[in-house]
Amino acid sequence: MKDAAFLSFVKLLPKRQLSRFVGGATRLDGARGAHQAAIRAFARQYQVNVEEAELPIEAYETFGEFFVRKLKPGIRPVAPGEDVVVSPVDGTVSQAGHTANGRLIQAKGRDYSLAALLDDEEEARHFSGGAFTTIYLSPRDYHRIHAPLGGRITGWSYVPGNLWPVNRPSVRGVPDLFAVNERAIVWMETAVGRVAVIAVGATIVGRIRLAFDELATNQGEPARRVRYEAPRTINKGDELGMFEMGSTVILCFERGKVALDDRLQPEVPLLLGERIGGRPQQDAT
Structure with a gap:
């Protein structure tokens, strides 16, 4: 078709x-x-x-x-280093790069608003100009989402929205796809600054669930933003949540804080725990 x-x-x-x-x-x-x-x-x-x-x-x-099966213990080793970013999921790179003029690449010739994706103009300012990567989970993939870095979870957001598919035809053809679909956002503070982990829902993805708090999406609830007075410590590779069918995860980083590895190109397969980037060389200590 x-x-x-x-x-x-x-x-x-x-x-x-x-x-x-x-x-x-x-x-x-x-x-x-x-x-x-x-x-x-x-x-x-x-x-x-x-x-x-x-x-x-x-x-x-x-x-x-x-x-939403778990994997056998130890089958996905997590690359060490407090400033080494790892893939939070098994999946395939859809896009990777830097936000420009407050916009992210969705597909060739199509971009969308960072502020709309995060549903928060103030947060968008923190991530403007920073690195991002979009990872697609196919039906065959493991569907739990893990922390790409260790640090503290400062809160989360639930943004109701549509449930368009997130396959290749939709990514190429639906304007602002990731900013109009339903999503859950985990806000983190890490050794390389703020990180946003955005889980994007899709058709047949009836629910996204968090592992560390009470949230199950697509239940008819309004938008929510939760800020923790006492942020929750998390280790790199710990579980953040899960998809109850396949979808997409987007990582956003602050400007100048993370350099993505050159191999992060569209269609490159990733495994949970694999290194995908780190602190820029000039900032490494």
Whole structure:
């Protein structure tokens, strides 16, 4: 299906209702046989590496449990160094670079507003001119999100929005996609300054859940911004949250604080814990 035809079809879908329905079905109790059949078919279709899962397939009671499966301990080593940035997820680089004039690259010939993405003009000023990277999670990927650096979680935001798909046709064709879709933002203070970890929802991604606080998206709640009086300490590689289907994570850094590695180019695959950048050489101590 060509991009324009695909987007015309998706535009007609009741995306939020569909996402809630499918999400509910993946968590439905009392249908273990159906869930097991769906898990095995899904794993075959998308060539999921089930050997990396913490548990064997038959141990998962529902498809939803399998989708947010944990990995076997130690299977994703985390690159050391307090100022070394690591990938927070398994996925594929969509874009990487620096914000310019308050805008990020979405796809070739298409950009969008940093302030709109963060839903906060003041926060956007902190990240203006800084490095960013966008990482796409396909259905086959591990779907938990981890801290790209150690430090302190200072709060989080929930921004309600649309649930467009975040696949290639949508990234190329939907204006301001990542700034109009539903998202959860984790705000961090690290050895390289402020970091924003933005989890972007999508069609069939019925929920994004945080691991360190009570938030599950796509529940009909209004926008929220939570600031911690006592920020929460987190180690690099610790879990931040999860997607209950595939989607996208965007990392934003302050200007001059992080240099992304040259290998971060579109379509480059990443594994959780791999180095993706660090403090600029002239600032390294």
